Amino acid sequence: MSPEVWVALALGLVLGAGATAVAGYFRRREVLQETTLVPHRTRQLMAALQAGAVVIRRDRRSAFSNQAATALGVSRPDGALNTELADLAEEAWRREETIESEIAVQRGVLHTPRFVHARVTPIDDELCLALVNDNTESRAAEQSRREFAVNVSHELKTPIGALSLLAETIEEAYEDPEVVRKFAKKMRKEARRLTKLIQEIIEITRLQSGGSVVDQELLHLDGVVHEAVEAAKVAADAKEIRLVTDLKARPDVYGDRDLLVMALRNLVDNAVQYSDAGTPVTISLDARDGIASVSVIDRGIGIGDKDQERIFERFYRADPARARDTGGTGLGLSIVKHIALQHSGSVAVWSEPGVGSTFTFKLAVHQEAS
Template sequence: MTPLAWLVASLAFGLGVIVGALALRRRAKKEVVARMLVPHRTRQIVAALQSGAIVVRRDRRAGYSNHTAAALGLARPDGALHEAVADLAEKAWATGEVVEEDVEVRRGVLGSVSIVHVRLTPIDDELVFAVANDNTEQRAAEATRREFAVNVSHELKTPIGALSLLAETIESASDDPVMVREFAVKMRREARRLTKLIQEIIQISRLQGGESVLDHDQVDVAGVVHEAFEGAALAAEAKRISLVADLRERPHVLGDRDLLVMAVRNLVDNAVSYSDPGARVTASVTCKDDIVSIAVLDQGIGIDAQDQERIFERFYRADPARARDTGGTGLGLSIVKHVALQHGGAVTVWSQPSVGSTFTLSLQRFEESE
């Protein structure tokens, strides 16, 4: 290598060293500035917050954020900031006031959407402090309550409207005893349906609202089935349906006896309602490991596969016309589901059209310690 080449190489090497040193110095300076903007003690406090917390810098990056903010998808440890949060910070600086807004955040491989409520408070011209909380479940609960209110209003209109129409018909036909008796029977039927609907609305509201605190007593499962059968016996006799109890095992569970009877009674009532005259409804109790299963089997019309995923929703009816004929409200299976949840259990269904259905209520077995 010629002396000139050596000189050029040496100058290039020296220049690279100088540039690298300057870059390291600039980075160190930035870290010092960041530490000055968000001191160590402040970082410790922010890290301890249960809510997501972010110190937003003027350059639309996070000066510091805690783990919750990262879990919510609003900020990353490297300072990257969700675009919507950066925009809200600009708005807070511009107005000089606290800014609150819900932000949609897509997280995970499937891109599931969360609703995160963010409150941003301007500290000075360089920093904004943001506090974030996940409101996804709250939003869903509010939507469910609104939907429930709409459904209740709709369901109540039907029997109330029918009663009003029947009353007008009786009034206009008051001189015809035969018609009066006929429509009086229909009024009683609609009144019973309205009473049942109101009772079930109250029951499911209590179950969902957490007002029905469980009395955790030791409950004989076989006794629950017997009591449910006694309640359904009249309707079964009217359709000549046999109620068969297969109670070879007599386990116990810990829970509220009245709620469990109500759940099993709803399953038996459904089985009777959707079975043809002369059929059979069977309730069996089995145990496997620590799980008690109460299965109610019918030989009824069955449920289509596309309806099986939704039958535990409130007011959902797989066959609305058939449900009206049987007096169904669309709340019975939803009540069963919530009773099961309150007992730490679950309810499942197997069904095939024209063959029948089997609903299984699974609960934790209780055994007294010696």
Template sequence: MPEVSSIAPVGVIVLLAIVAGLVAFRLSERSQRRTSPDQAPALPVDDDMAGVLAALRSTTILLAADDEVLRASASAHALGLLRHGRLTHASIADLVAEARREGGVREVAMTVPRGPGIGSGHLSLDVRVAALSGSRVLVLADDRTAARRLDEVRRDFVANVSHELKTPVGAIALLAETIGDAAGDPDAVRRFSEQMGRESRRLSELVQDIIDLSRLQEPDALLNSAAVDLDAVVAESVDRARVEARARDVGIAVGGRQGLKVFGDHALLVTALRNLLDNALRYSDRGTRVSIGVDTADDGMVEIAVVDQGVGISADELPRVFERFYRIDPARSRETGGTGLGLSIVKHVAADHGGEVRVWSTPGRGSTFTLRIPVADRPPGEGPGDEPPDEVRIIPR
């Protein structure tokens, strides 16, 4: 019995040692799994790397071995590429996993949702993913959404222009052929010649509008801005529209303040106001009047309002009147020779001058288009409003 009791404590000690060894082995195995080469602890982001990442124009995201974000540019959050500290899009996460697994650099153009909601739009991105040391991965993304949207707009514009050019060109060719067949009928030749002249003028106006619109889209459209006298702009615009107004039996009245100036391009402002006048004349009935009023607003803007007594515009169509080639009444536009680009040009001119164009209209009561441009700063004693309002001037028909 004494021998048995002396052996028992030794057995307990051996058993405890075995259990402790097993526990230590398990802990060691888990530690090795966590620190395997593929999952090595990420190296810290030193100052040099942080400086390089900050200098890059691309959106940058530096990920640790477990895809934890070590560093990210503000644009990564603004574009929605990161949420709650993790990559948002599975397509980018898959690219990161592939680069980490196989090494090297991956470069892919992709389209991803702009946000989690339905109808939130999409982003067009050029994404580059590079595997770094310490299982880190660098993600670089360049937002190409605006550039690709511009390409789409240009393609649509070219397609629309091609369609619009076909109409007058085809009509001229057909009329020329018809005139040849009707050589023995002077009345028919005269009638077809007049139609050919109208189509030729329409074609010329369309080409000029395309040239004007192309000029406005150049980055240096207002490179040589100067103080522009609005009295001269109004006078020249009215003078150019005088023949059209007489042909349509529509009067033009000019009133408002004189002596106002804005910074910009005289020729472009004349083009914009002339387009507003042409639009008003086309949609005015014979015997009515188109009015031009110039004034200043409390927010430091000069307002040039063109008011007609025409057919008016419905509320559903108002948001689209400044779209390229959009016509409220296509049949009337064909009859009057409108190109569908005039109001789009006005919108571009206003935007390039730091202003805007507004429209008010009610069917049957006419329309008012208001061109708003920032007033030019003037010396004390010569500010806007010092001159008395000009009397209304009626331009003879």
């Protein structure tokens, strides 16, 4: 190689080494600065916090953030900050006081928002401390409570309004015994529906307020099935619907007998209500691979795919008009779902409009210790 090439190569090596050295110097300086800003003992204390904790610098980056803050998505290990959190820090410096607010953090490929409560306090002119907590679940719970209150108010208005109108009609036609009897019968029907609605509201509120079932006992599941079928027999006989019990197994499970009977009876009652007169409803019990399954099979009107996704929601009715005719409250399947969850079980549906429906309630089989 010519002397000029050797000189150019040597110069390139010198410049490259110099650039690397300069970059390393600034990185060590940055690390040293961060370590100076947030001492080791402080980092240890922040790392132990359950809440997310971030020390924010004036340049809108973090001097340190614990693992909880990283998991919430408000900061990254490289010092990058959520924009809204950085804005809160600037506002806290401007006001020279603590700022609290809720920020939305977009995470994942679907950019599903999580709602984070942030409390930002200025430490000095260069640093702020932010404490963050995930509010997504509590926000959803609060929304659910509001919707529940609105739905309850709406559902109670219907039978109460009907009773009021019927009472006025009877009052005006008190001299006509036939009219009085006719509307008194309708009043009894609305009163029964109101009573059922109130009972189910109380029941689902109780179920939602608890975790797992406390009063559990060892149960023969076939006995629970028989009790639920017997309880539904009067309604079935009134529609000339034959209840067929098919016991392929007799598994034992742990659970609350009254709640399990209620869940299975709700499934059988639904099958009876939405089946045509003279058709059978089959209640099948089986157990495989440690799982007990109770299936309630009808040949009724069936449920469309769109409705199948929502039928376990509170107050949801696939056919509101027919539900009111049959006295349905829209809470029965929601109660079934919550009872299943409280027993660490599940409930699922298969249905085809015009063919029928199959609801399957699953529980873990009790295994004797060896």
